[in-house]
Amino acid sequence: MPNILPSRRRKLKIWIHGDEPAEMKGTGKLGQSISLLDLASNDYLGLSKHPNLIEAAQTALYTNGVGAGASPLVTGHRPIHKELEEALAHWLGKESVLLFPSGFQANLAAVIALADRHTTVLADKLIHHSLLVGIKASGAKLKRYAHNDLDDLEKHLKLHSNNKSTHRPLVITESLFSMEGTSPEINKMASLCDKYGAQLLVDEAHSLGIMGSQGRGLCYELSTPITILSGTFGKAFGSGGAFLACSNRMSEYLLQASGGFRYSTALAPPLAAAALAALKLIKSNCDWGQKLQKRAEDWRFRLSAEGWSRPPGKGPILPLVLGTDQQALLYQAQLENAGLLSVAIRPPTIPEGTSRLRLVLRRDLPKGTFDRLINALKTL
Numbered sequence: 001m002p003n004i005l006p007s008r009r010r011k012l013k014i015w016i017h018g019d020e021p022a023e024m025k026g027t028g029k030l031g032q033s034i035s036l037l038d039l040a041s042n043d044y045l046g047l048s049k050h051p052n053l054i055e056a057a058q059t060a061l062y063t064n065g066v067g068a069g070a071s072p073l074v075t076g077h078r079p080i081h082k083e084l085e086e087a088l089a090h091w092l093g094k095e096s097v098l099l100f101p102s103g104f105q106a107n108l109a110a111v112i113a114l115a116d117r118h119t120t121v122l123a124d125k126l127i128h129h130s131l132l133v134g135i136k137a138s139g140a141k142l143k144r145y146a147h148n149d150l151d152d153l154e155k156h157l158k159l160h161s162n163n164k165s166t167h168r169p170l171v172i173t174e175s176l177f178s179m180e181g182t183s184p185e186i187n188k189m190a191s192l193c194d195k196y197g198a199q200l201l202v203d204e205a206h207s208l209g210i211m212g213s214q215g216r217g218l219c220y221e222l223s224t225p226i227t228i229l230s231g232t233f234g235k236a237f238g239s240g241g242a243f244l245a246c247s248n249r250m251s252e253y254l255l256q257a258s259g260g261f262r263y264s265t266a267l268a269p270p271l272a273a274a275a276l277a278a279l280k281l282i283k284s285n286c287d288w289g290q291k292l293q294k295r296a297e298d299w300r301f302r303l304s305a306e307g308w309s310r311p312p313g314k315g316p317i318l319p320l321v322l323g324t325d326q327q328a329l330l331y332q333a334q335l336e337n338a339g340l341l342s343v344a345i346r347p348p349t350i351p352e353g354t355s356r357l358r359l360v361l362r363r364d365l366p367k368g369t370f371d372r373l374i375n376a377l378k379t380l
């Protein structure tokens with residue numbers, strides 16, 4: 001058993017106000033109540049407390065129960081799951097969707113379906129931990145390419161094709177990197193994969209609901225289709241659970257062969273119902289993502305005007321890289337004093353020396369939030 005470091009879990013207990021969706025309440029060190037504005041969670045559209053989601057979850061709770069009670073192939077797959085799968089597949093223009101209880105599990109299942117010990121996996125240097133666990137479990141050979149660097153990726157693809165391997169390589173990326181806020185050029189990446197006969201797995205956990213045409217993510221309507229798209233309901237969809245979208249053939253393979261799918265209790269029906277309600281809201285408010293991106297663009301501009309280096313990317317994740325853990329924690333505490341919640345992200349989640357505040361925008365932030373933020377940042 002390796003040495004275990006003291007827990008970094010914060011002492012502050014946080015919960016969300018019922019009536020002020022963007023406000024959070026916490027209990028400070030001395031036990032007094034403090035109010036924190038949420039600039040930290042992934043509830044980008046503020047849907048986790050939306051009445052439509054609550055009502056849908058409640059209805060499913062009373063009709064289906066709290067849990068699914070069995071794996072999907074036994075009795076766990078209910079009409080609500082089927083409805084969600086079909087609606088998602090239609091929305092994303094995919095042949096098939098399979099639901100999973102979490103994005104972590106979906107990613108594991110996707111990698112294991114696409115790679116084995118004969119496979120070379122070419123993965124972005126900064127991919128999510130769940131994907132790395134999947135690669136390890138598959139036994140594949142892992143090569144990392146520089147973050148979002150398609151020239152570096154092509155070098156690796158060329159090398160692999162020169163080796164005359166009969167096994168197709170697997171390329172893995174995220175479409176919106178959760179700690180960086182950056183995105184690769186997915187269209188170009190998909191064409192490269194096509195050119196070199198590689199499979200492509202894209203984790204769209206942070207972009208679905210926000211990025212791309214009407215929030216359909218960055219893999220929507222690519223000129224070259226990807227092999228598997230992974231998405232989660234725990235972020236912009238305000239619910240929980242996840243899915244893989246792919247061809248009918250791949251979906252059938254996963255259904256037959258994926259232990260992560262076959263041997264795990266199906267997604268809880270209330271979460272599936274809430275995810276479906278979120279999808280309906282996102283479809284009928286198709287400018288939400290664009291508006292959030294516009295606001296994020298404004299924040300980026302104003303942060304750089306205030307002397308901060310401009311956070312990269314286009315989505316609602318704006319990291320302020322500060323360097324040391326101490327600096328990041330100092331800024332976190334400073335923001336907390338000003339009633340703002342942003343979390344210091346430190347190694348091993350991100351590379352050494354790049355500790356940061358991960359600022360996250362959400363749709364329901366009140367006017368004047370940026371001024372509050374910049375005033376709090378100025379005091380250090």
Ligand SMILES: Cc1ncc(COP(=O)(O)O)c(C=O)c1O
Binds near residue numbers: 107205232241
């Ligand atoms: C990029 C990415 N993929 C997958 C996951 C896992 O998703 P879930 O929270 O549904 O397990 C996360 C969650 O942190 C994530 O950030």
